Amino acid sequence: MSPLPSDGVFRHAGGMQIRVVTIFPNFFDSCLGEGLLGKAAGKGLVRIEAVDLRAYTDDKHRTVDDEPFGGGAGMVMKVDVWDRAIAAARAALPGARVILLSPQGETLCEDVARRLAREKALVFCCGRYEGVDERVSAHLVDQELSIGDYVLTGGEAAALTAIDAIARKLPGVVGRSESVDTDTFTAGLKYPQYTRPATYKGWKAPAVLLGGDHRKIAQWRAEQAAKRTGERRPDLLGRVLAGRTRLALVDPPKALAALAQQAVTAYGLRELAVCVTDADQRAQWREKAQAPQRIYGPLANARRRWKDNRFVHLAAQAGPGQAAPGEIARQLVDETGEITLTWGLSPVPGGLVAAPVIEAQPSEIIGLFAWLARFFGRG
Numbered sequence: 001m002s003p004l005p006s007d008g009v010f011r012h013a014g015g016m017q018i019r020v021v022t023i024f025p026n027f028f029d030s031c032l033g034e035g036l037l038g039k040a041a042g043k044g045l046v047r048i049e050a051v052d053l054r055a056y057t058d059d060k061h062r063t064v065d066d067e068p069f070g071g072g073a074g075m076v077m078k079v080d081v082w083d084r085a086i087a088a089a090r091a092a093l094p095g096a097r098v099i100l101l102s103p104q105g106e107t108l109c110e111d112v113a114r115r116l117a118r119e120k121a122l123v124f125c126c127g128r129y130e131g132v133d134e135r136v137s138a139h140l141v142d143q144e145l146s147i148g149d150y151v152l153t154g155g156e157a158a159a160l161t162a163i164d165a166i167a168r169k170l171p172g173v174v175g176r177s178e179s180v181d182t183d184t185f186t187a188g189l190k191y192p193q194y195t196r197p198a199t200y201k202g203w204k205a206p207a208v209l210l211g212g213d214h215r216k217i218a219q220w221r222a223e224q225a226a227k228r229t230g231e232r233r234p235d236l237l238g239r240v241l242a243g244r245t246r247l248a249l250v251d252p253p254k255a256l257a258a259l260a261q262q263a264v265t266a267y268g269l270r271e272l273a274v275c276v277t278d279a280d281q282r283a284q285w286r287e288k289a290q291a292p293q294r295i296y297g298p299l300a301n302a303r304r305r306w307k308d309n310r311f312v313h314l315a316a317q318a319g320p321g322q323a324a325p326g327e328i329a330r331q332l333v334d335e336t337g338e339i340t341l342t343w344g345l346s347p348v349p350g351g352l353v354a355a356p357v358i359e360a361q362p363s364e365i366i367g368l369f370a371w372l373a374r375f376f377g378r379g
């Protein structure tokens, strides 16, 4: 039995308030009453109401659509009806963010869901037919939201998807908060999961998960998550790693992984953006790297080296009275928009001083190199 009362309104105080305006309010009955969403509503963590758009019509046929100006197929939802419905929603939920579901809107993703979960109240406006009069998005709503690059018959399924993703982020909705924090898309894809039996039809769960060593398990999970993100969704790495610096990778992944790992450990880095060079360029850089031009000195030297060679090796330590290499690297990056790391492990122990401007999580680095390994055909 659905906990949605017949008027489609959950009557729980507190929590996030959500109103969905739709010509099909019953659409939401069972789905919003089931599972975690139903429980969340039951606990008052979220209050969701489905309101009939036709309540805001002013003719006896309760008309919500009309023919498009200029002709063409299908019907368009009327601006005046939406205006009244949205005004009523804003009055009922002061300060609410009003969202029109539309395939042309901002695409829903984890970050967007997290952002929207911070709102006190949300109003979802569900289009139907050929869509909604443009003046609704231009003048009446705060944003348009899409759930992906495909066209649905109506905004209801999109609203439901968005509500589910958003409600999951509300404190208390998902029992243990870490199950949200380690979800896919928080930082790439989630690690693979197993449960009993340990062996099924000869298919074994990984031994490390059965061993009880939590440090090893955490490490295995981080590596697996990063590896599969690199293999399956390198685009996510790109998004996570998008940063100010372009790191030109000039060596096979293994050595660079060690190099990057060193940088990460040394500098507690967070983000990294990558430019993969072609084989010729890599060969050239490798050649140069065999006789690295160390720049201990002033920025001007580094700048000149960069201009002449597109390659600068910055040593780990500044010489007496010289600028910190990290500072030089930062300036170079600002000026050029890119920087090249030396090939392989630095000849100077701990000597990757481009690092302060390159930030990455260790797991992201691992994922990055899983992707690179595939890119270079070594995966």
Ligand code: SAM
Pocket: 100, 101, 102, 103, 104, 125, 126, 127, 128, 129, 130, 131, 132, 145, 146, 147, 148, 149, 150, 151, 152, 153, 154, 155, 156, 158
């Ligand atoms: N003719 C419109 C177009 O080409 O952009 C599509 C209209 S669609 C058939 C009807 C309604 O479904 C839209 O107004 C919107 O509310 C909803 N809708 C369809 N696809 C959607 C998506 N990917 N994300 C969010 N809402 C969507």
